[in-house]
Amino acid sequence: MRTTIACGIALSVLALASAQVREVWRYVYTPPQNDFAAQMTRAVRLSDGGLMLLGWVETPLNGRDALAIRLLPDGTQAWVYQLDGAGFDDAFVDAVERANELRLLGQFTDADGYLFAQVHHLTPAGQPSAVFTLARTPNAHLRPLRFLYFDGLFVAAEEVASGVSRAIFYEDNFTNYILFNRVNIRPWGVITNQTPVYDFLYGSVASSNTAIDTAYMAADSAIFRYSGAARGVDIPAAGVKNPVFPEDVVGIQSEGGYTGEDVVLIYHLYGSTLWGYRYSYLWHDDYAESLAMDVQENVYLLVKTVLWRGDPFERYTLRLARFSNNGRLLSDAELVDGGQPSLSGIVRVNPAGQRYVAVSGAFHPARFLMRVNASGQPLWRFPITIEPEALFAEPDGSLLVAGTLTTEVDYYNRFQQMAAVKYAPSGDIDGNGCVDDADLLQALFVFGQQGADLAADLNGDGVVDDADLLQVLFAFGQGC
Structure with missing residues (x-):
């Protein structure tokens, strides 16, 4: 039975369209020395459609330097x-646009x-205009987390x-922080979500009745x-905010129940819980990977499920669960079967x-x-070469992906x-690698239809119209 199911899934995956998108531009930061690594800690999308890549780069003198790279919308x-x-341990960890300047939040190590x-204020041209060191307790670590909004701009950090x-x-x-x-x-x-809507910090606290609670x-x-089961461990794993209202969803990794590792979703507004849901797939171990929300306030939970942990049949899968705005499970599909x-x-x-x-x-x-x-x-699948650590779905149907590219020099040496x-x-609606009359016919057959599931809606505006037809026509003959 398992073999039959696995073969069916494999055949369906092979039948997926795989060429509906094309690479527009690629940027790779190369350190001054090829054998030095550069690691991204966060990518921030800017209002002009560009990106800020934040992280660190190795140096020959003292380990790591904090690094921030601004990319224009065309990838330059x-x-x-x-x-x-x-x-x-120097690195930039967050960035925000404020009053015609860029502010970078950095982590550094003293002598x-x-x-x-520190918070570094930069001009749009990347020149520093001010640097603020955040006050801390003597002989204590201060680890910056992120900028956040709450009736103004704040910085959240961890003090140890x-x-x-x-x-x-x-x-x-x-004048200061x-x-x-x-x-x-x-x-x-x-x-x-980098907008002036109340943001939330999440963490954990110890409890006398339950080992660890989410806060x-x-x-x-x-x-x-x-607080979950008695003597259980409940830690925050993911979160997402409503882009308009001060609502947020916290995904909690919950352990201690009879189903093993579960994911608990809490939909929260102004201190009130709108709904909650405890997700478990057939009593296997489930781990929250990512959360998203659409304009109808449907919540999407991407979860990694470990099937038959410790058995010879142990398998790692990815599932996507969709919840309505009142917490009802609408769908639960396996995206990756191994x-x-x-x-x-x-x-x-x-937005569409x-x-x-x-x-x-x-x-x-x-x-x-x-x-x-x-x-x-799946409507289509497209292989990529970088480890995705940030994904931005643009209003025009395009995608921005940022992450780590690993280059192997030889069997023993590789750098990031x-x-x-x-x-x-790309205009290749049917994914056969060629933009031809079949793609044009697909767009014509659904012309005027609206919805988020239309493969022929190439520009991501939620409707198949003349703009989508023009994309197919302009790309006609490519790949053939």
């Missing part, structure tokens, strides 16, 4: 901002080995003093907690409701992009580079 490198600190945080971790907030008062609040939460991350809060709000232990993915939805997934750690190919319909069934690629619809 505008400038590189590299900062040489005193220690080995005594303690982490500290005498072995105790706490969340700490700094407020931008236009002042200490705003300390909270007894071990912070894990920030749920934000989340805004910069100046009460702490909201989730992969490496490192199998992971990202799910994103563009089109759903895209970036996958790494799979088999044949190891990395790929895919577009799926409302039920999670920061990379970004833009993909756009």
Whole structure:
């Protein structure tokens, strides 16, 4: 039975269309020395359609320098901002546009080995205009997390003093970043969408009844907690915000129940829980990979499920579950039926409701992009060469992917580079590698139809119209 199912899945995957997008541009950052690595910590999409690539680059003197690269919308490198600190753990971790300038949040190491945080204000041309060092407790580590919004701009960070971790907030008062609040939460991350809507910090706290609880809060709000099974461990794994309203969804990795590892979704608004859902696939172990939300407030959960853990039949899979705006499970589909232990993915939805997934750690190919319909069934799949760490679904149907490109010099030597690629619809609707009359007919047969599941909607506006026909006509004959 298992063999029959596996063969059926394999045949269906082979039948997928695989050429509906094309590579528009590719950017690869090459360190000054080829055998040095450059690692991305975050990619931020800018308002002009460009990207900020943030991370670090190895140096021959003191380990790592903080690195920020601005890319123009056409993939051209505008400038590189590299900062040489005193220690080995320097990196830029976040960026935000504010008042006609760019602000970079960086992590650095002082001469005594303690982490500290700085905010660098840069002009649009990449020239530093001001640098602010965030205040910290003596002999303590201060690890910056992200910028976040709460009636203004804040910085969230983790302070570790005498072995105790706490969340700490700094407020931008236009002349400095002042200490705003300390909270007894071990912070894990920030749920934000880079818009002036209330953002949330999430983390964990210890409990006398349950081993670890999930906690989340805004910069100046009460702490909201989730406690699962007795003596269980509940830690935050993912989050997503409504792009318009101050609503967010927290994905919690919950352990301790009779089903093993589960994913708990909490839909939250102003301190109230709108709905919750405990997801478990046939009592196997499930791990939240990514969350997304569309304009109808449907929530998409990308989850890695480990089937038959510890058995000879152990298998790693990726599933996509879709929930309605009131917490009802609408669909649950398997996207990847087998992969490496490192199998992971990202799910994103563009303004028209089109759903895209970036996958790494799979088999044949190891990395790929895919577009799926409302039920999670693939519309097309496209192999890629970089490890996707950020995915942006653009309103015009194109995709921006940023991550790590690993180059193998020989069997023993390889190095990593920061990379970004833009993909756009190719006009090849049926995915046979040739833009021909069959693609034109497909667009004509559904002309005027609306929806997020139309393969012929090439420009991502939710309707098949003359703009989509023109894309096919302009690309007519390519690949044939």
